[in-house]
Amino acid sequence: MTNIIVRLSCGPECDQNAILLNAHYDTTLGSPGAADDALGVGIQMELIRVLSQQPALKRNSLIFLFNGGEESLQDASHSFITNHELKDTIKAVINLEGCGTAGPEILFQANSRPMIDAYKKVPYPHGTVIANDVFATGIILSDTDFRQFVDHGNLTGLDMAVYSNSYLYHTHLDLNQFMEHGLPQHMGENTLALVKHLGDEVDLTGKLEKTSEVVYFDVLGFFFVVYSLSTAIKLHLAIGVLGVIVLFVGASRPSIRSVVSIFLSFVAAMTAPNLVAFLLVSAGKSMVWFTHEWLPLAIFGPTSTAAMFLVQYLFHDKKASTAANEVSTFSGIQFFFSIAMGLATYTGLAGSYVVALYALCYSLALLYNQQRILALIPPSTLRKEQTQGLNLVSAIDFSTYLVASIIPSTYFFHTAYSFLDIMVPLTGRTGVDAPVDNIMALVSGICIFCSCPPILAYAHRYGLRVLKRIIAGLLIVQVFILLFATTYLQPFDKMHPxxxxxxxxxxxxxxxxxxxxxxxxxxxxxxxxxxxxxxxxxxxxxxxxxxxxxxxxxxxxxxxxxxxxxxxxxxxxxxxxxxxxxxxxxxxxxxxxxxxxxxxxxxxxxxxxxxxxxxxxxxxxxxxxxxxxxxxxxxxxxxxxxxxxxxxxxxxxxxxxxxxxxxxxxxxxxxxxxxxxxxxxxxxxxxxxxxxxxxxxxxxxxxxxxxxxxxxxxxxxxxxxxxxxxxxxxxxxxxxx
Known part of the structure; x- marks a missing residue:
């Protein structure tokens, strides 16, 4: 094992506080290693060129580690952080990795507030604490040098990696010609902005404190949001109070029937696609969805949607009007996400901000709907019904659906796209015993449900007869998709091998x-x-x-x-x-x-x-x-x-x-x-x-x-x-x- 080390420093006063940048120049058997990790090595070399021609950083030095043994279970980085004379001067680490060939790179591991705050300075932020939570579970069967620095160097820092199109990861196709144009520039500009801020502005006297109690996420790649978990709890309490207010003023009218129906729709959306997975595996057509990240949604989506609508069909209150069913179901959706927010917050899950966003938007949408409906009632009728104490919210205005879904659904599509980018190629290397069809059926069901939950309320608008036809139509579509998939689709091709x-x-x-x-x-x-x-x-x-x-x-x-x-x-x-x-x-x-x-x-x-x-x-x-x-x-x-x-x-x-x-x-x-x-x-x-x-x-x-x-x-x-x-x-x- 050979490590190559470069230090940029403003002098002895900076040498005791260093930021480590790490990339590995070895590659795995069978792979030229363009993205994993010649990309990271090239960015570090360019950073050295750029920074060495500018005035020295003011507060902290930079140590660039080009390590020669990441693919052999991180031997080289382990050797450096446990043995090298510079190890005690390092106060934080930035690890540059790659498992894909397309951008943007994602911040998928972070363990200190100052380092996450520093990431806010990058021009193209992309990351979410959800990725940090998922990676910590071990579901993603991968590892990086970052673990060596954290476990054996007691360091805090950031782990950033290119992840899109990881079909080529650790294969002979990890070549420059398949790397997305502009990707090195994108990742390089982010890293340059990050290290300049850390080198000039951040006090690294004493090692930074580790913490997992930070919520962070990018907003469609435009800017980066960071706040503490304690702040999140306060925000979620406020959203919970808003939900109670919505209920108290009569804008929300959930029933036990509607709340149970939403919960069962969620369960049905996840479980029903497993029938499709069973049929694919039984027909010897496992992984026919592998060649495109969106394909699992197309293959499993119709059954998932039909199952949600079937639950709504069974729970439709025939004694009430279609409008009353619609209002009750919409209110049940708001109640469901409010409860989910409370449970996720109680367990200390930093990713609970996502369900909080749903709960907030649906509460606001119900208040908007109340005012919208009241505006349509003639003043004389309004005074009469208010005198009699009647509940005036008797329908859902169409624009309410836009108010409820535009923000959470847009953010969810952004996040789900990234998640599918990781999950679908990953199934090609999770082992022969992994039930990958069932896993993707489950993931697809979650995506279908969370993409636009208000559609469950809208399904009641036209009555049971139309709802029955929609369910039948979806099942017919599913049959044709299955026939097409099992007849024409192949799970692998040259670029998805x-x-x-x-x-x-x-x-x-x-x-x-x-x-x-x-x-x-x-x-x-x-x-x-x-x-x-x-x-x-x-x-x-x-x-x-x-x-x-x-x-x-x-x-x-x-x-x-x-x-x-x-x-x-x-x-x-x-x-x-x-x-x-x-x-x-x-x-x-x-x-x-x-x-x-x-x-x-x-x-x-x-x-x-x-x-x-x-x-x-x-x-x-x-x-x-x-x-x-x-x-x-x-x-x-x-x-x-x-x-x-x-x-x-x-x-x-x-x-x-x-x-x-x-x-x-x-x-x-x-x-x-x-x-x-x-x-x-x-x-x-x-x-x-x-x-x-x-x-x-x-x-x-x-x-x-x-x-x-x-x-x-x-x-x-x-x-x-x-x-x-x-x-x-x-x-x-x-x-x-």
Whole structure:
């Protein structure tokens, strides 16, 4: 691991208070890494050029970290923030990331009020505390260097990333040519404004206090709103009081029937689309919505809408007029969001500002509606009915719907667009067991309900007969959409590819040589693709679940937990293709031909009968291998790693060493509970070669003496363009030390 560090400072008086900017210059296997993270690296280099030609920042220095190991579980940033001499001068961090190729970038993690306030200075703000809340749950299966700075450096800061069109993330298509024009300029201008404000204006004496009690969001990208959670509680209380006033003056007329109907409509909107998801999966058409972020709304939307209207149909009060049903339902919507606001606020959810916006606008709309209706009543009639104490709000004026929905619906569309931008491509890398069709059905249902809830009240305006026809029409539309989707739509194409992982694994212990072909989503892997590989390698593919043998894919642990793979024995292919007649006719394992395979040996082995502990030093040599991963089961009591042992019990360990070209070995001291001196540690090691992957496939390392066979070259050329292939070669061995 190599870190490159640049410091810009006004002098010794600024050196003790620094802002860290971080981007990583490594990329993952299979990807050129234009957006992830050459974009961040380029922006930092440009910031250095611009700032170094201007007067020095007045208060705080800037430290630019170009780290060389984010993709290997943030090894380089961890090393910097735990070991480098500058670490104690850093008071805040800005992390620049990318998982998409289109803008704008989003502020998706923030943990201090001063840093969030500083973000208000950027010219193109885009971020919401909802993204912070969602990312904190772990639903988004991703991680950044920001975690290392927070967990191991106790820092506060901002994590910003490009996220739109993340279909190309970690694939061979992450290229400059697919990056949206103007994206680097956009992100660069935001970052420049941010660091100039922090460097000139913000007092960083002492580390900034961490907090999650901040509400922040952008308003359609025009400006940024920030206030404390305590302020939010006061605002929400005021909105709640307004809701009581609306009820007290008679502008709102909810009933138990209408409130229950809105709640059930919300539930129905989320659950009913799962029937469509079930039909798609049953028909073998999972993920047909994957190629466009809006497509899940089209596929699941009609059923979701029909289910909401069906609830309203069932709860329509036949004894009351259509106008009375309309008023009652509209009032029920306002009551529903007021209750939702109260519950979200009570739980301390910073994202409760969204439901508060709905509650506020619907309360104001009901007051507006009351005045609008009263204005239409002749004065003589108005005085007479007021004398008799009658409730005069007997209908919903059409303009009331605009007053109620224009602000919350516009903001929701803005937020939902960003959320779908993240969620739909993400389903292509969440693992084979994730119920992605059900997840997107649920997400689509929420979007349908929240896009314009007043439509539930409007549905009562024309009576049950029209409502029944609308429901029937929506279901008919859904049938046609399903027929079209299952007949014509394909889940993947060249620019929205399916992710396939392939490794040629040679096991020196068992003598086996196999190609493993795995996928990381619930979509079809395509039988004709696997059948073609069976023909190519002259063998039968065997399906292996990730739960069957985690060790097969340890080279890319922990992502290996999400994979199912097909296993193809390459021995028949190699023997039939080699021009070496001795190898072709031999029955000896082909792995005997491997030279310089990684090896493990044990030194300093000591067993203590008094304590029952066995100590040893594991030495590994791995010439020309870039990753070595060992796994074993033991009850460890100590080791030489800097982190604490994760368990005092018997535990399964997977330890990865990120080596590279400059290191050919490593050592690890272990101590574990043993039953005796002969209770040896059973360790498996899997190592990734420096040749034989991506652009190096033409340099694929062949078995010595077997000739030019090119197992991986053949596999790469047999892969269609709608598949994004990540491929590499590995060698595995087992030892007792």
């Amino acid at each position: 399916k992710r396939i992982f392939a490794q040629h694994l040679r096991n020196t212990t068992s003598g086996e040589t196999h190609v493993y072909v795995a996928h990381a989503d619930a979509g079809p892997i395509y039988d004709n693709y696997i059948r073609g590989l069976e023909t190519l390698f002259q063998t039968k593919a065997v399906l292996k679940s990730g739960a069957d043998d985690h060790g097969d894919w340890n080279a890319i642990y922990p992502f290996s937990r999400f994979l199912d793979s097909y296993n193809l024995d390459t021995t028949p292919y190699i023997r039939s293709q080699t021009k070496n007649e001795t190898i072709a006719a031999s029955t000896n394992p082909l792995t005997d031909l491997i030279q310089d395979a990684p090896k493990l040996i044990a030194e300093n082995v000591v067993y203590s009968p008094e304590t029952g502990l066995r100590r040893l030093t594991v030495l590994c040599t791995h010439p020309e291998y870039i990753l070595t991963v060992i796994d074993f089961d033991a009850q460890l009591t100590s080791w030489s790693l800097s982190s604490e042992i994760p368990s005092q019990d018997h535990f399964h360990y997977v330890i990865r060493n990120a080596g590279g070209y400059r290191t050919d070995g490593w050592r690890l001291d272990l101590e574990y509970r043993a039953t005796g001196p002969d209770d040896k540690l059973k360790i498996e090691i899997i190592s990734m070669e420096t040749e034989g992957f991506d652009w190096r496939v033409e340099k694929e390392r062949e078995l010595v003496g077997s000739g030019e066979i090119g197992v991986m070259r053949k596999l790469v050329r047999a892969t269609p363009d709608f598949i994004a292939l990540t491929y590499f070669s590995t060698v595995a061995s087992a030892y007792e030390l």
